[in-house]
Amino acid sequence: MEMIQTKDLIFEYAKHDEEGNIIGKNRAIDKANIDVEPGSFIAILGHNGSGKSTLAKHMNAILVPSEGTMWVNGKDTKDPDELWNVRQSAGMVFQNPDNQIIGTVVEEDVGFGPENLGVPTDDIWKRVEDSLKAVGMIEYRSHSPNKLSGGQKQRVAIAGVIAMHPKCIVLDEPTAMLDPNGRKEVLRTVEELRKKEKVTVLLITHYMEEVIDADKVYVMDSGQVVMEGTPREIFSDVETLKKYRLDVPQVTMLADELRRRGLPIAKGILRTEELVEALCQLN
Amino acid sequence: MIRDITIGQYYPAKSILHRLDPRVKIVCTLLFLISLFLNKNVISYALATVFLFCVIKLSKVPFKFIMKGLKPIIMILMITVVLNLFLTSGGDVLFQVWKLKVTEEGLRTAVYMAIRLIYLIMGSSLMTFTTTPNALTDGIEKLLHPLNKIKVPVHEIAMMMSIALRFIPILLEETDKIMKAQIARGADLESGNILQKAKSMIPILVPLFVSAFRRANDLAMAMESRCYRGGDGRTKMKPLVYGSSDRIAYAVTWGYLIAVFLIGRFVAVKLWIF
Structure with missing residues (x-):
C-alpha cells in the first residue's frame, strides 16, 4: 500500500472581487498524481506559486480536493471520520518556525500533539523525551522557544511531529526562513530521522541542493506535476528545469556548462566529488 | 519602559512556593486579598504583615524585586492617600491646611488604604513571580x-x-x-x-x-x-495533583484568614487612633 497517493487531484479556490462576489475560479492544483512509497524520501520542487504548498496541505486534510482523491495511509482525506487518523499519520512541519510552536516551554510544545491524541501522561513524557533526543534538542527541554535559533525551533517543531508517531512527515519549506547554518541543521536532523526511525519523508522545497538524496523528485509548475524521476534524471535536464524557473545545484550547472563546451562529462552530476571524479577521468 | 513592569513576570528560583500547585497559589492569593479587606485594627494588620513577609522569605524572591513592582502604582497610591486623607470626615480634626481638614478617621483610612494597596500588589505579584504563566493558566x-x-x-x-x-x-x-x-x-x-x-x-x-x-x-x-x-x-x-505541601499551604492560609476575621470581630485594641 502506498503511504500517500493522489489520483487526478484538483484543487480550486474561488476568486473574489472587492465586494466579495465570486468572479472566477483559480486552479491551484491541476490533476496531480503522486505516489509515495512507505519509507521513501520524496521531494517536491517548484518555484513560488507552483501549488506545492497547497498540495502539502492536502496531505494533512487541512485542504480537501475539489476533484480527484488523495489517500494518506490508505485513508481517503475527504472522509470526515478518518480526519484525525489522517492528521496523525502525516505530520506537518511548516515554514515559519515561530508560528507553529504552541507551548511556552520546549517540552510542553512537543507534548502538545500527544496530549491532543489522548495519550496517557507517562507515555507523553516518554514520547517527548524520545523525540527530543531524536532531534538532538534534549538539553533545551526546559527552555523557552523564544530564545532558540530558527534552526533549533524547526527541530523542536519536528520533534513535536514525531512525538505523535506519524508514519510520514511532510515538511513544507522547513528551511525557507533559515540561515545556511539553520538549513544544514534541519536537513541533517531529517536525514538522521529517516535513517534511524525509518519514517517516510516528503520534503517540499525550492532549494535544489536539498533534494539530491531523495529517492524520487516531483517538479511542479502552475499546479501541474511536470517532471518526475530520480534526482539524477531530473537534473540531467537543465534546460527544462530552467524553463520552470528552477536553478540546478552549482555543481550540476558547472558540469552542464563544461559538457556543452565539449568535455565528455556524463549528465546529471549531483555532488562535487562526482564532478571531481569525472574530471580526473579526463585526460 | 515595558521592561520596568515586574507585575506578571516570573522569577525563576527553587523554593517551596515555586513548587506549590498553581491552584493553591491562586486560591491562597485570593484569600489573602480578602483578608486585607477584613482587617480592622493594628493587630490584624500586624498579622497580615508577618504572614506576607514570611511568604516572601519562603519564596526566595528578593525583596527589592518585589518592591520594584510597586513603582507603576505609586501615582494611584498617592491619589488614594490624598483623597482619603482630606475627604474622609469623622472624629476629631487633627490639623487643618487652608480649607482642608484632616480628621482622625481620614488619617486612619488613608494609612490603612495605602497598606492594603501595597500588600495587595505585593501579594498578587508574589503569585506571578513564583508561578510560570503556563502553570497559571493550567491552574x-x-x-x-x-x-x-x-x-x-x-x-x-x-x-x-x-x-x-x-x-x-x-x-x-x-x-x-x-x-x-x-x-x-x-x-x-x-x-x-x-x-x-x-x-x-x-x-x-x-x-x-x-x-x-x-x-x-x-x-x-x-x-x-x-x-x-x-x-x-x-x-x-x-496534570495537576495536590501534594502534602499543597494541603499544608491551604490549611495555613485558611487559618490565617479565620484569625484575621476573629481579631477584627472580637479583639478591640486601640493604639492612638488606629
Whole structure:
C-alpha cells in the first residue's frame, strides 16, 4: 500500500472581487498524481506559486480536493471520520518556525500533539523525551522557544511531529526562513530521522541542493506535476528545469556548462566529488 | 519602559512556593486579598504583615524585586492617600491646611488604604513571580472547570491565555522592528502632543495587526495539523495533583484568614487612633 497517493487531484479556490462576489475560479492544483512509497524520501520542487504548498496541505486534510482523491495511509482525506487518523499519520512541519510552536516551554510544545491524541501522561513524557533526543534538542527541554535559533525551533517543531508517531512527515519549506547554518541543521536532523526511525519523508522545497538524496523528485509548475524521476534524471535536464524557473545545484550547472563546451562529462552530476571524479577521468 | 513592569513576570528560583500547585497559589492569593479587606485594627494588620513577609522569605524572591513592582502604582497610591486623607470626615480634626481638614478617621483610612494597596500588589505579584504563566493558566483552567457545566468554554479561554503569553515577546519584537522600519523611512514618533503621537502610532499598529492575524492563521493551521480539537479527550502532560505541601499551604492560609476575621470581630485594641 502506498503511504500517500493522489489520483487526478484538483484543487480550486474561488476568486473574489472587492465586494466579495465570486468572479472566477483559480486552479491551484491541476490533476496531480503522486505516489509515495512507505519509507521513501520524496521531494517536491517548484518555484513560488507552483501549488506545492497547497498540495502539502492536502496531505494533512487541512485542504480537501475539489476533484480527484488523495489517500494518506490508505485513508481517503475527504472522509470526515478518518480526519484525525489522517492528521496523525502525516505530520506537518511548516515554514515559519515561530508560528507553529504552541507551548511556552520546549517540552510542553512537543507534548502538545500527544496530549491532543489522548495519550496517557507517562507515555507523553516518554514520547517527548524520545523525540527530543531524536532531534538532538534534549538539553533545551526546559527552555523557552523564544530564545532558540530558527534552526533549533524547526527541530523542536519536528520533534513535536514525531512525538505523535506519524508514519510520514511532510515538511513544507522547513528551511525557507533559515540561515545556511539553520538549513544544514534541519536537513541533517531529517536525514538522521529517516535513517534511524525509518519514517517516510516528503520534503517540499525550492532549494535544489536539498533534494539530491531523495529517492524520487516531483517538479511542479502552475499546479501541474511536470517532471518526475530520480534526482539524477531530473537534473540531467537543465534546460527544462530552467524553463520552470528552477536553478540546478552549482555543481550540476558547472558540469552542464563544461559538457556543452565539449568535455565528455556524463549528465546529471549531483555532488562535487562526482564532478571531481569525472574530471580526473579526463585526460 | 515595558521592561520596568515586574507585575506578571516570573522569577525563576527553587523554593517551596515555586513548587506549590498553581491552584493553591491562586486560591491562597485570593484569600489573602480578602483578608486585607477584613482587617480592622493594628493587630490584624500586624498579622497580615508577618504572614506576607514570611511568604516572601519562603519564596526566595528578593525583596527589592518585589518592591520594584510597586513603582507603576505609586501615582494611584498617592491619589488614594490624598483623597482619603482630606475627604474622609469623622472624629476629631487633627490639623487643618487652608480649607482642608484632616480628621482622625481620614488619617486612619488613608494609612490603612495605602497598606492594603501595597500588600495587595505585593501579594498578587508574589503569585506571578513564583508561578510560570503556563502553570497559571493550567491552574485557572482547573479551578474554573465547574463552569463548563454552564457552557463556559473554560479550556478554550485557558488555551487563548497561554497562546497570548507565548506570543507577547514575539509581538513585542515585531513592534520594535516595525517602529525601526518606520523611523528609517522618516516617521516621526517622538515629537508632537498626545494626539499627534497617537496618530503616528497608526503606521505601526496597522502592519502589526496584519502580521498578528497572519500569525494567528498559521498557528491555527499548525494546531489543527497536530490534531488539536478542543479540550475533549485531551490528556495532560503535566496534570495537576495536590501534594502534602499543597494541603499544608491551604490549611495555613485558611487559618490565617479565620484569625484575621476573629481579631477584627472580637479583639478591640486601640493604639492612638488606629
